[in-house]
Amino acid sequence: MLNARGMGKSREHVRKMVVVAMLSGISIFLGVSGLGFIPLPLFKLTIMHIPVIIGAIIEGPIVGASIGLIFGLFSLYQNITAPTVMSPFFYNPIVSLLPRMLIGIVAYYMYVLLKNKFKNSKLAIGIAAICASLTNTIGVLGLIYLIYFQNYAEILLEKGTITSISTSTVTLGVLGIITTNGLPEAIFSALIAVPVVIGVFKINKKKI
Numbered sequence: 001m002l003n004a005r006g007m008g009k010s011r012e013h014v015r016k017m018v019v020v021a022m023l024s025g026i027s028i029f030l031g032v033s034g035l036g037f038i039p040l041p042l043f044k045l046t047i048m049h050i051p052v053i054i055g056a057i058i059e060g061p062i063v064g065a066s067i068g069l070i071f072g073l074f075s076l077y078q079n080i081t082a083p084t085v086m087s088p089f090f091y092n093p094i095v096s097l098l099p100r101m102l103i104g105i106v107a108y109y110m111y112v113l114l115k116n117k118f119k120n121s122k123l124a125i126g127i128a129a130i131c132a133s134l135t136n137t138i139g140v141l142g143l144i145y146l147i148y149f150q151n152y153a154e155i156l157l158e159k160g161t162i163t164s165i166s167t168s169t170v171t172l173g174v175l176g177i178i179t180t181n182g183l184p185e186a187i188f189s190a191l192i193a194v195p196v197v198i199g200v201f202k203i204n205k206k207k208i
Contacts, residue, residue, distance in 0.1 A: 056104035064104015072100035099139025137182035
């Protein structure tokens, strides 16, 4: 009995490691290939965080946080090897890693909470995906705002996003970015996550 239990736990551990490796690979591929950025008339939708959401809901918060960590490390690597004007902010692991790890944690616990409350898995997955995606957007921009206010404000001013450097103006500018970029990304994340997660649950004959 103990051996059977041990083997069961071992298989589960291996499965989770495979899921982490596979979804992390997909996230990195999306970034390297450019497929993780969907061009729209005014901005680009980022979908590199969607594997984190899917992995978290299917396998739990530890798997989600692990995929998020790899996503964050890849983001850090990208900003070091192909720097942009925003890259110095991402050299700080608090900015580049923490919000990405929180994606998986928020996705899983929001899904569990909403599934038990609404008894509707599709709705629970969709809202969880939206919350997790916004966690990434708000987490990254919020930390940059809090830690690098002056530097970030100067960049926004140069880009024409704001007209003056003041707390109220910069705050409104950041909220505008979250609204115009973050909300569409969150909705798109839900549209992808819902059918994928439902499909995986059905294949695995897991209760949804």
